[in-house]
Amino acid sequence: MKNGLMLLAVGLSVAAFAGMMRVKTDVQTMDRERYKLVLERADLRESKRVLEAEWALVASPDRLEALAAGRGYIPGTALAIVPLDPSATVAVSP
């Protein structure tokens, strides 16, 4: 009985120690992960900012207009619109 109690106490001590060590190492591991994630988040945010700025530059209206002009695209006017039902405008006269 007494030996059993003593063994139980020692076993519990070892288990508690092992458990606490496990918790400690887990915390440290997670802390390292968190540290990495924080750095990664900062890098991603920086990349996002740069990409956003690059996109704004690349998709700026003046650049797109120049590209369209270079390919010979011209904006459509009202006169270029052809109604789907020509009969709707046949009877119209000035």
Next chain:
Amino acid sequence: MLPAVCVLRALGHSGGMSFLRHFWKDQRRRGDREAGPVFQPRRSPVQQRRIKVNPSRGLVDSSEAVVGEHFRVVVTMFALTLCFAIVGGKLAFVALMPPVEPQPSIREMPKEALRRGNIYDRNGVLLAATLKVYSLYADPKRVLDAAEAANKIPAVLPGVSPVHLLAQLTDPTRRFIWVKRRMTPDEAAKVHALGLPGFEFRDEFVRIYPHRGMAGNLLGGVDVDNNGLAGVERAFDSTLKAGEDVHLALDVRLQELFRKRVEDAVEKSGAKAGMGLVMYAPTREIVAMVSLPDFDPNHFGKATPDERFNRVTLGSYEMGSTFKLFTLAQALDEGKVTPNTLIDCRVPIQIGKYTIKDYHAKKSILTAQEVLRYSSNIGAAHIADMSGPEAQKEFLAKLGMLAPLPVGVAEVGNVRYPDNWGRIQSFTIAFGHGIAVTPVHLVAAVAALADGYFGTPSVLKGGVLDKIKPVRVVAASTLAQIHDLMRDVVVNGSGRQAEVLGFDVGGKTGTAEKIGARGYDHSKNMVSFVGLLPVKNPKYVTLVMLDEPKKGFETGGKSAAPAVGLFYKDLVQLEGLAPDMEEVAAFKKMLERNHLREDNPWSIYMLSQMRIQRGEAGGVPLSASPASTEGFND
């Protein structure tokens, strides 16, 4: 523990520990008697030899040894139990009690520097951002091979002179040199890949404006410490410094189109400056704003004071004939006139030492509608006289003309009006002289005539800055008449160049002489055109103003109205607004019949003529149209 000791003392024992010892000894003896030794400890050979040598350590005193061991076991168990109790108690405390504040991390986490917030347009397009850049510096003492570095670095960093770099690296007096400031991440990676010792990077933050000078005066700029110095950057400095983003009402597509049209108008007319703004009428959001000449905010320090001057919000000008809109609107709203009321405009008005005459004198009796169509100063003065100076002042105050109008940029212009607002002043103010307001004032007031309400304009997405409920300034029954008058100016009058095929456009031209050293200078004009698209249920209010256009472009109808018309043609294409196809088909036939092309200068007059004959413009009858129902509500 104390009560137990007292109990033991009462039983005749000397103390707790001795009691336990005696108790175990008794137990041991009783055990010896009953079943022999209970506990036979294992002994090592050394211990057994000791017992042989010294029998007192052996079985002779075995009962004492057993009692001592049991005592130590009990003490150990007690200590362990105490430890478990402490650990258990702590665990229970941690589990059950919420922490008062977050516990500090084992390792200090890296912190991102608080950056100035971004500025976006209404569609989420980036207008201003703070980026991390890398600056390369070197310690010449730590550079092992200066010649190699001077060869390799310029190869990956265009713009760095190998000769200059070598001279700096071999200068024995230097311990620090900047090789290149504000490099891109790509450039920094290339330099890093070289692996040259003695070269280091320093992180820096720089404010960038991807669209360069497209909206320079609106955005403003910052200093080297990223403090806002002008425009939105200054007006929302505290917000941006706190890392929050600002979303503007600006639409970069409209801004680009509008800027181009104003720029072309300035160039064509030879004006020394040009300005304008586009307001989305239902919410009073300013979707485009141009003040020329302007600057690139990326190089704010290089901008001249003239370029930094925001003419739209800071400059106040006598607007000229566009003010006749307000004179007519007031008289119509008060029931003093109808569009068909006859006004005698045959002779100039002599009042005091002043003579009021017309620029394009008709010398006839005009209807109120014709007063606006032909922009008669005499007619406007007569109409203003019907209401009187007090009512005129009150009406203009309701339109927000007599107080500064902050719209969300740091530059807010004052208004100027006479302290003594008498009859003479009311005459001149009726046609836009003697009172100076900013272009923002004018557009806000015209927007009030568009839907009947006055609302504060704003450069912020979502509209009104102060969230004050818009105030009705013109009765709904008057609005249709005002709209007809504005449409008539474009179809029949001086604003014909602003017509857009298939759409209902209205507006008013303005030409004001500038004040020189000796009164008004007849050779220097400030010309303008303010237009609505469409007049029925207005969506966009647009103003273009040109400062001192050269001869041939000296009126608003000749220089500012075409710019608005061309912008509206761009706008309807961009927004995908459907034209009135009946009008389009009719006009197409007319062009074919006359063998004309659309870009023929006479086509605009033919369109006007066709609209008058058909009695409608852009599908809307030229007679009184129903009042607007969109926008603000009572």
